[in-house]
Amino acid sequence: MRTANQLLAVDLRAWTPEDWSAAATVATAIFTVATVGIALAAALYAKQQVDLARQLREEQAQPFVVVDFVDNPVWNKAIDFVVENTGQILATNVKIKIDPPFQTTMDDTDYPLVSSPLLTQAIPSMPPGKRITAFFDAAPDRFAAGLPTKYTATVEFEDAHGKKQEPLTYILDLSIGYSLLRMTEYRTHDAAKALKEISSTLKETRSDLRGEFHRRRSEGERRDATATSDSGSSASDGTAAS
Template sequence: MSDAFAVVAVIISLGALGYSRLQALYSRKQLLLAERIRKEATDPYVVVDVEPRAGGSGLLVFYIQNIGATIARNVHVDVTPPLQSGERDDWDEKLARALSRPIPHLPPRRRLEWFFTFGPRYLQNPDVPRQYTVTVTSDGPSGAVEPMTYIIDLDVIRGMALDRESIVAKLDLIAENTNALKKLPPR
């Protein structure tokens, strides 16, 4: 009978050992996940995109922005193929120069913005690329941040109200009408 108890005790001990091992593995996974979350929360998060300029002017702007919680250093942005607006060569050259050198630092919420193109004409031009592959590398407080690669697909904005009348355009019209009224002879 004592041999039977010994066998049962060994089986229970082996089960407890296996269970403890599973708990240790699970705890290790949790610890690694918590460390990854902590690191990602303290890393900068630099995004690059093309979007309509506020106010509905029809202009599209290219921007680089740090939406993370910490400063990004040594930011490199690689865009393939090179940005081509089909609109103004000087805009394309300015963007190419800006992207050819690293950004020494980009504080949280800082946004750098360049004119890219006039959206309605761009979307009608079949000779310009619509998709760009972007890779962003930078350094954060803990060293190199994991490179981020994604696609900017400008066909997504097709059909948006890019050329709706803007507040600025309305204010310009009011200013023109005011100036015209000032030129009328007095009564």
């Protein structure tokens, strides 16, 4: 029985032309198989890249409706609820479901958000970049009232061709903004409030000045009347004495 060394030992000098031809054929076959394998792997990788690129283009060319809470641009203590299509094509039949239903300190007004058409009806169409903003609540009043801080929003919509899109779910958590240090930013609301206070102060000052003016004028008129009376009395005394 031959050992492994004997099996592996090859005397190339003893090879005939037929042996060399057979070896070349085997080597060519192996090289061909390897080349085909590499080509198949490259083709598979290229297909994956094409599929990913197509998927990316399709995702980029879809409507994408976002809902969120944002700071009111006028009053820094107020919260707005916004709906926006950040995608590149038209969104249609947009429906928003809130769980649990919104509760705000403004619910006793004539325009409660929870029963507004924005939440009770479908938005017919939202072009790319379309943004709808609604006043939600005042943060200090809401915190003091102990109202819920977390809501789950589900958005259902279709594309411009009426194709139903995958529903999007958002967790709207107001507590994230609580107890955060932030710079005080005075906005239009603060400026209007300061102007009202200045106007009120000026009205009070003007009223005080008018009152002081009338008081002093009255005192002057009384002094003049007293002086006139005293002069009349002195003249009468002098006539009687003569």
